[in-house]
Amino acid sequence: MTVIEQRAPQLLAEPRDVTGPRPLAALVDAGLEVPVLGGGRVRHVNLDLAASAPALASVAEQVAAQTPWYSSVHRGTGYPSELATALVDDARAAIGRHLGARDDDVVVFTRNTTDALNLLAGAVPGEVVVLDIEHHANLLPWRDRRVVVARDTIEATIADLEAELARRPAALLTITGASNVTGEVLPIARLAELAHAHGARIAVDAAQLLPHRRVDLAASDLDYVAASGHKAYAPYGTGVLVGRADWLDRATPHLAGGGAVAEVGVDAVRWLDSPARHEAGTPNVLGIAAFASALAELEWLGEPARLAHERALTERLHRGLATIDGVHVVRGFRDVHDTVGIATLELERGSVGLAAAALSAEHGISVRAGRFCAHPFFDRVARRSNGLRASLGVGSRADDVDRFVEALAKLVADGPRARYEKRATGWHPVPDDRPRPAHGFDFGHPR
Incomplete structure (x- = not known):
């Protein structure tokens, strides 16, 4: 049993109700x-989890417990260094197991999903096929990309992807596991079969999928998976790229520095193989351990309970939104009915940015307004220039959904109660009489 697996998950003391109330x-x-x-x-009602999720309480407790023992890894001889090394090594093994890594796959730690996909982009030996639905993190890094514009059904989209892969060989098909705009889940195992049939590998941006569903490289026959801790209840600055080693072992190191080398001379360098090849510098020991701990708790909760909880709340959210005149929920595919807990909506009248500001200032509800770093997709499927996104997770409750729907209905019907001013940073109440916290934002001398 690893260091990561020895702890018991910290859950609520009250009984869990998977229908959604708690x-x-x-x-x-x-x-x-x-x-x-x-x-x-x-x-506070936090419906901005798709951007970044708070830590699980058990993860924060573990980070606090490990912090006094923090030390350098792999070459230190002190006991704290041995513990830090064990944490990183055990976390690497635990994350690999959770993501269904094969025996010869590598687990490379990065800062986040964007960093992981940029690392992979430097290793791909050829052209990349990608859909226009992607988050910028899975659209911009690829140097030789061929973008396929998705259709209004997943069946037509897959047919177009197959035609593009057949038209000219590609090294990689890269795809999101779940849209961060619509929450729609893509059939990644089927897409993996399609890619492999045409001699390409497949990479999955699992940033939005992993907090909601189990992702398994071996079971779905995926070649690479990228994900972030901050989406999966471990916001401590760690991401991961998991997958086949050969491309990564031949690639230029993602960062040049100590820890990535076997031997250094004035005129020559002998680089290590992956994962060390791409992990130069001191690793984020606490962030890495936190990520593994969060995945262990999500696994402990179990897929059936997580799905039942999320689907009950998601259905509750969509039923509530359907009762509000002038609200339109954005969809990408007519034939995809499997979604994670995300709903992006448009308002027929008024500004979603103003609505988001009023939801926060007047109701204590956090959502997100904009195009969600998926500009090509949003611009194609939406009617308005920006949308408002509400997103759910394992900490969400029925009261969160009800308060949001009620507050949004009031805003749509009557507008904000306060006066707001639009600035370069968005909409702000004028005046804003909300007090700032008395502690936590003072970076001066502690005494």
């Missing part, structure tokens, strides 16, 4: 109260 697991922001305009405080 959170499935405890997050560090559970019970957080935020100020609202006019005085007073309300329980």
Whole structure:
């Protein structure tokens, strides 16, 4: 048993109700109260989890417990260094197991999904086929990319992908596991079969999928998976690229520096193989351990319970939105009905940016407005220039959904209660009488 697997997950003391009324697991922001305009405080409703999720309470506790033992890895001789080395090594093995890595796959630690996909982009020996639905992290890094514009059905889209792969060979098909705009889940195992039939490998951007579903390289026959801890309840600055070693072993090191080399001379360098080849410098020991710990707890919760909890809340959200006149939910595919807990909506009247600001300032509800770093996709499928996104997770509850729907309905019907001013940074209430926290934002001398 590894260091990561020895801990027991920290769950809520109250019984779990997978129909949706209660959170499935405890997050560090559970019970957080935020100020609202006019005085007073309300329980914060966090519906911006698709951007970055708070830590699981158990993960934060483990990070706090490990912090005094933090030290350098692999070459230190002190006991804290031995523990830090064990944490990184055990976390690498645990994350690999959770993602279904094969025996000869490598687990490379990065800063986030964007970093992981940029690393892979430097290793691909040929052209890359990608859909226009991708987050910028899976659209911009590829130097020799061929973009296929998705159709309004996944069946027609897959046919177009097959035609493109047949038209000219490609080294890689790269695809999102779940859209960060619509939440729609793509058939990654089927796409892997398609890519391999045409001599290409497949990479999956699992940033949005991993917090909601189990991702298994071996079971789905995937070649590479990239993901971020900050999407999966471990926001401590670590991502991962997991997959086949040969391309990575031949690639130029992602970073040049100590830890990536076997031997250095004035005129020559002998680089190590992956994963060390791409992990120069001191690793994020605590972030790596946190990521592995979060995945272990998600696994402990179990896929059936997570799916039941999320689907109940997602259905509740869509039922509520359907009752509000002037609200349109964005979809990418008519024939994809499997979605994670994300809903992006447009307003027939008014600004979604203003609505998002008012939801926060007047109701204590966090959502996100914009095009969600998926500009080509959003511009193609949406009617308006920006959307408003609400996203759910294991810490969400029925009351979160109900408060959001009720507040949005009031805003659509009556507009904001306060006056707002649009600035370069977005909409802001004028005046803003919400007090700032008395602690936590002072970077001066602690005494």
